[in-house]
Amino acid sequence: MFTEPAVTLDERVELASAEWLAESERFLGARTRGLSLPAFSISERLDNPPPHLATSERDAPFGYTLRFAGDQVTAEPRPDETADCYRVADYTASVLYATIVYDGDAREGAVREAGHVTRMGLGDWQGRMPIESISNLCGELHDHMAARTVNNPDIRHRAEALGLADNLRDLDERGYTILPGAFTEEFADELRAEAHRNHDAAPPDVGFRATMLLRRGRLWEEAVLHPWVLTLMEHLLGRGCLVYQSDTIIKGPGLDTHPGLHSDYGASRIPEPFPDYCLEATAVWAIDDFSLPNGPTVVMPGSVAKRSQAPKGATRDGTKPLVMERGSIALWHGGLWHGAMPRSAPGKRTSLHNAYCRQFMRPLERYDDIPQEILDRNPPALATLCGLDDAFGKSGDHGADFERLGYAAKMGYGATTLPA
Template identity: 30%
Template sequence: MSDALKSDVYQNMETATKYKKTQSNAKDRVDQKLLQQYLDKLMQDGYVVVPDLLSQEQLDIIREEVTPMLNHKGRNFFEGELTQRIYSVMAKTFALNPMVEHPMILALLDAVLMPSYLLSQLQVINILPGEKQQPLHADDGYVQMPRPRKFVSAATVWAIDDFTAENGGTMVIPGSHNWGDKHPDESDLKNQIHCEMKAGSAVFFLGTLWHGGGANVSDQPRLAATAQYCEGFIRPQENFSLSVPLERAAQCSEDIKRMLGYSIFGPFMGMVDGKHPKRLLEPFLNK
């Protein structure tokens, strides 16, 4: 065959000499039957509640680390005037890392996104009493391509406090991941449901699912965290290359380094000076 016709070479080539592509080995670390059950529910309804992922000790560490940073109010209608949010989390604490790279979450991501998917957002979300329901939205609505289409992102919202119908448990509209360009109307509001779940559980949903934080009509805050992930060919919402210093990225696991952008989406996306971006971490490794 003429070299000019070897068109699959472009997408599939591995040109890196030093840092080859990496992938999580999460699938081997989780119960296959459970994983399949979660995937079936996810593809049918657009979301799935995955229980019992974090231990009480991990929850305590997260709470202890983030509570001192919760000393502000919300900024706007979408984020919630009574909702406290912490961004650039890995620049401040690694307490959420076990959540970001939980094997069951990575196994789900490996099944629904292409290799070299990226972390798109990592936020602590504390909904205070009196907060209204957040405007419904689809996380990859910022990708301005007509729907229906395949999702290009997936997200998790983690309960650090138990999620209830009263304290603002995430609202989802089951099946809305398959909608076309339609936005929710009054009649859809009655179909939204609260994700009620115990602390340490997560709701995992596709980027095309309509959802939002619930109203908090209780007298206690609802502490949560969200990790969102996107295909390696779109721009993550948080610019982690600029917000997480190299020396902190170097301390993260291989899975997290890859998801922070120290990886290549084939053939060349993400390169630095024509080379693999992980070279930038070398001065900070083994220190």
């Protein structure tokens, strides 16, 4: 059986869309009934919104305003710079914060990483702050909407807003890219400590991997949703892509984990010639430095174009080592030939490997029965990655799951351009 998310598909909305405003007004209206609140307004101008949401009025600002008075609340589809409390923020940055589900938890790490990857954070609120009762209502609204708010489906717009245009070009032309400074030293420390706890608790015969990470805690949930990685993965794999596998590798002295070359299509037995579109892709997090002595990944430039598995006996001759500092992420097309150098340095090198695949593929790790409490503390993007949006494996006595089939069509799953 699979988990049915508490938030249904038809409840999902984009930040500041008409549907988002309507649900915000409904939610707040239900909680203010019978109250006597002072008149107060909160407004946010969201710059650089995706074109499909932007107002049709030329140069008109985009955003929203919430107005409280007595037991009434209205949500208006425009910003008001004269509001009691007002902020100007970038739309894409605001989405990252708007999809953090706090649920009574400060989630300091998630907020820290959102600020790091946006390179800007959010602007400060101007004016006067709301009274406690209105502030508490806004906190409840945040979590309610965070559990319903989806990413901007315009992948190109999102990539450009996040500064990833060069990385898109790298993936298209070379089949791989490196994201320096993708996560903080603090997050690297947290991931390393948790990875070593997992490995230390494993039986001796398990080897150098710890797998099924989405069932092992919030750190791994936050990692799989990394906005740079997810944007690039959707560029390669289309919207609605899935988690294929999530594991950590701890590499000790002398360990030669991948002496030859391979493409990641081998596990799924993809027949040759490979399709001219990407089926699976991998993001490797440098929790420790990927220096030459530490045994970095190596890639064979131009190998994606061969559309075949690396020949038997292929060596590392002619490959390029992916040397990168701690806090970087390397991301590659699943058809790219790659391997790894042996570690010659003392100590251990820790890395996280998150692989993703197209929504019609069968992942190596199964997450469609992931516990409800994990879904509840995350935005809808996690349910999508776990395979809970699509209709595969969900037919019943009455046939296929047409609600999910319709949602996938509406959202343009499998495509990288916006649905018509």
